[in-house]
Amino acid sequence: MQETEPRFDLIELLFFAYRDFTDDPDVLLNKLGYGRAHHRVLHFVHRNPGIRVSDLLGILKITKQSLGRVLKQLVDEDYIEQQHGPLDRRERLLFTTAKGKLLAQELSQLQTKRINKTIDLMPTGSDEIIRQFLYLMIDEKDRSDVVRLITKSTTKE
Amino acid sequence: MQETEPRFDLIELLFFAYRDFTDDPDVLLNKLGYGRAHHRVLHFVHRNPGIRVSDLLGILKITKQSLGRVLKQLVDEDYIEQQHGPLDRRERLLFTTAKGKLLAQELSQLQTKRINKTIDLMPTGSDEIIRQFLYLMIDEKDRSDVVRLITKSTTKE
DNA sequence: AAAAATACGTCAGTTATGTTGACTTATATT
């Protein structure tokens, strides 16, 4: 059996980089009594206004029950609102409220700052290499879904 | 207030890439009844043979009680063994057993395969850019600690 | 029109992983 030399450098850098990357939002979220689960839900609703519950489940890859708990809190506290689907009334389409948009922006600002500080220190063209690396690290079967998500609405307002 | 344009592309790529990156080991670990916490402990003990409990706590940034629970299982099931410190007998230095080394290797093989498959598809020199990016994403205060960890023992055997 | 499928929600119980706080034991340092 051929043993590939382990890439401990990248394995460990990914671990530490991701930990600090998620820590900035976590600090703000904890002040509001929210966790990372709320962040993910708010983020993807913000980025995909009118997303259906079942599509959100598909993105997050969690169960309906898990989503239900955090979604209920976000709706109760007026960060997210639900509307019946115009064609199919069974659907509950999800939107961020003004309050929700603001929080989502604050959270993405924190992460954007860390990213921009980093990119600014690197050679021109690095960001394209990094995007490509992260893209190729995703399971092949999921890549087209991710591209569709990322290239979507720039959420201008 | 100046609004920086949010980097949704990198924010979301990081989310999906990290999810799939950790999913490979998770599948194997679940078969053994272990979770991600066990993985982290096993990994850092494997990479730092003879590490003290308190230093491991510093790396993982969890409490003694949390570590205690998973560490006890790994010791009981013969993946990790403890030895008294030769100079200070209060210390319990941690080592992987043969069984533990094997599992740690299998887990890092899975992650290494994903990394190498990715790097192979990219232009020469990309890995240095990626390393730099991940390094600079880490909190400045922690970078020297991380470098010390990463450049350590290549765990040859 | 009736039956089946779908979208969503909910109740109840479980697991994994983290937390605080208080205390113990062994050993080293002052």
Add this chain to the structure above:
DNA sequence: AATATAAGTCAACATAACTGACGTATTTTT
């Protein structure tokens, strides 16, 4: 001898995930 340190332990709790079963509204199929 007194104090500090390294590690472990007991108890209680929080969060975020899980499974399984079931209910309700609505749409689609037969």
